[in-house]
Amino acid sequence: MENVNHKCSCDAHRGIVGEIKQAMPEAPLLYDLADFFKAIGDSTRIQILWALEKSELCVGDLADLLNMTTSAVSHQLKTLRTAKLIRFRKEGKNVYYSLDDAHVHEILSTAFAHVKER
Amino acid sequence: MENVNHKCSCDAHRGIVGEIKQAMPEAPLLYDLADFFKAIGDSTRIQILWALEKSELCVGDLADLLNMTTSAVSHQLKTLRTAKLIRFRKEGKNVYYSLDDAHVHEILSTAFAHVKER
DNA sequence: TGAACAGTTGAACATTTGTAGATATATTTT
């Protein structure tokens, strides 16, 4: 039998559960996906992404826009950098940030459609 | 002048920052968006969504699939329900869960593409 | 060189989040 210690009696599903188990993504991919969404899943960072979609901006601009300290913004930018959602370019004293990826725009607008639907 | 206390000297951006500020989404929408991504941003919940993409499943099935207690699974299902990502249907003693929304599939595969790209 | 500016980093703190354990509810079976 597939699984003797199955946690419910949905016999119809035992086979399917086995199949899904085998087709499940590996742990590393799973964590990468989760980290990607975690990076977007914060209202401050969404505002940053939203802004960078309109224009490249430096840290002070963002701090001004969001009414936050540059330190707090810098921390959030680091999170977004680690998740490879934004890229930066240095010019003199300033560091200019911009979106790194077309996927971000696509995902944000799909989510926007989803959220507005209700 | 646009903003006297601007946090950096990027004069070129002051005007743009002002424009972006006005076009910024309202707080409620912002939080809805963040909550939506927060709901997906956890490896356990991604596994649940991944599984439900293949088949409707009941809580015990998922607990078995993920090697977790039904309590923990139920808790995560509640998060996904609150975010309107899944729906459920009762049948006798069982509760069957399934994806609520086509957007979820779309977003998951876009994210998948993004993550694999690197 | 030194003062001012832009940004980053690390530690500390409060808050949020995920899971387990115990208990509660609802449905079916005997």
Add this chain to the structure above:
DNA sequence: AAAATATATCTACAAATGTTCAACTGTTCA
């Protein structure tokens, strides 16, 4: 009606997260 099953809920606690404050690096300009 009682026992068994499936799920939900409540509480508690460890782990993760966001912000602030202070210290630090690097750049420009006098």
